[in-house]
Amino acid sequence: MTVESFFAPACPDVxxxxxxxxxxxxxxxxxEAHRLIAAARRRxxxxxxxxxPEVLSYELVRSVLRDPRFRVPQGMFLAAQGITSGPLWDRVAxxxxxxxxxEHHRLRRLLARAFTPRSTARLRRVAIDVMTGLVDRCAPEGRCDVVADIARRYPIPVICALLGAPPEDWExxxxxTDDIFRVFGWNVADQQARILAAWDQLDAYVDAMVETRRRTLTDDLLSDLIRAEGDGxxxxxxxxRMLVAGLLMAGTDTTRNQLAAAVQALCxxxxQWELLTLFPQLAGNATEELIRHTPVAIAMLRTAVEDAELAGLRIPAGTLVVTNLASANRDPAVFVEPDRLDITRHEASAMVTFGGGMHYCLGSHLARLEIAEGLAIMARRMPNIRLDGPxxxxxxxxxxxxxxxxxxFDAA
Incomplete structure (x- = not known):
């Protein structure tokens, strides 16, 4: 044995x-993406x-999401694009x-009060009313674009109700939200001015709401946060302002896109759509299965804060690691026939689309409620649905x- 081999790392560098x-x-x-991911996972x-590096197995993804040696990259996608300072970096970081x-635990603890299953259930009536109104516009024609006519318009009025903003301000x-969410793309440098302009306008709106709430507290999330402020x-x-912007970013485009993806999968x-039409009580279970089978968030990013070992590989500190949620959700070691969509599926293991550890999605209960109620209404009011183009x-x-x-679909 040479001196070099004696001091060589126990496992190869990733x-x-x-x-x-x-x-x-x-x-x-x-x-096609799922086919490519599955082929890599088999290797x-x-x-x-x-x-x-992308981690692909269910157990490895769950492990990284819960491991304190891996943290969400400060600034999310920005640092990887060379943006590490300036007004946009300051907001995202x-x-x-x-x-x-x-600091994370303190702020999360405050928001958690608004996102328990019991508290989000109060928004059920709002979700039902909003979706019913959207479907009513489309039902007589028997055709629509689910993205433009339904999904895009659905979650914002619910978020407005949560915040206490008037329904007419949803647009x-x-x-x-459309503009601010561009901060999570890979071409932020070209979009900074647009993102910051929208963020400034949202901040001004929230400041006005806070000033009003300080005079008269009501039954909404913003009032709850101000009450907490009064409690020390x-x-x-x-x-x-940051918490409201974060709520909009976390609870809008995710629900919009996931609802549209769920409808496409059922088409x-x-x-499966017919089964949901006959048994609307399956909507909750269907939501779990659709978010597992067809997630719109393919992956989550983590950065190694120290050298770590994964699956016999050394991950140097500072490495950006991609946890592939879509791969974990279809790992055959965990899910039976993982590529099969089955809204009656009951598995011992939970899907990982909402993340894990300290950054598990706070709004998961609300997202599940919105999608389940939306699918139940659409299945009942839009029978025999089928795709009508790419x-x-x-x-x-x-x-x-x-x-x-x-x-x-069959017109009403």
Whole structure:
């Protein structure tokens, strides 16, 4: 044994291990992406993707999401694009999703009061009324674009109700959210001015709401946060604005895209849509299965804060690691016939689309409620639904989903 071999690392470096390559950023068909991901997973639990190593197995994804050696990258996608300072960096780096440690726990503890299953159930009536109104517009024609006519218009009025904003302002919130959410893409440099302009307008709106609530508290999330501030939590104006912006970013496009993706998957499995039509009580279980089978968030990013070992590979500190949620959700070691869509499925293991650990999605209860209620109403009011044209997806390397989803169905 040589001196060099004696002091050699116990496991190979992830960048020198000749891992299988995985590329799906060019794909607009999620089915093709799942085929590419499955092929890489069969070769091993880790592959090398465009932005770094991607962990593919269910157990490895769950482990990384819960492991304190891996944290959400401060600034999310910005640092990887060379943006590490400036007004946009300051906003994103201070957002709840970028924070760790005690500051994260303090703010999350406050928001958690608004996102228990019991509290989100209060929004059920709002979700039902909004979806019913949207479907009423489409039902007589027997055709619509699910993305433009239903999914895009659905979650914002529910978020407005949660915040205590008037329903007529939903289009304002929707436009701001569309622009602010560009911060999670891979071409932020070209979009900074637009993102910051929308963020400034949202901040001004929230400041006005806070001023009004301080005079007269009501039964909404913003009032709850101000009450907490009065109890000694000492929320600053910056924190109130940040929490509202974070809520919009986390609870709008995710639900929009996931609902549209769920409808597309059911269009491609008409027997499952018929089953939901006959048994609307399956809507909750169908939501779980559809989010597992067809997630619009393919992956979550983590950064190694220290050297770590995964699956016999050394991950150097500072490495950007991609946890592939779509791969974990279809791991045959955990799910029986994972590529099969079955809205009656009952598995011992939960899907990982909402993440894990300290950054598990706070709004998961609300997202589940909105999608389940939406699907139940659509299945009842839009029977025999089928695709009426191409439904390409947006880029899969950020929040994805159908860009358009034209459908026809039996008119009311």
């Amino acid at each position: 960048f020198s291990a000749a891992l299988p390559e995985l590329a799906y950023e060019h794909v607009t068909d999620p089915a 091993g639990p880790v592959a090398m993707g465009l932005h770094g 201070a957002n709840l999703i970028s924070l760790d440690g005690e 304002l919130f929707s436009a701001w 939590e000492r929320l600053s104006g910056d924190e109130l 491609e499995h008409p027997a 439904a390409p997806w947006k880029p899969l390397t950020s929040l994805s989903g159908p860009a358009t989803l034209p459908v026809t």
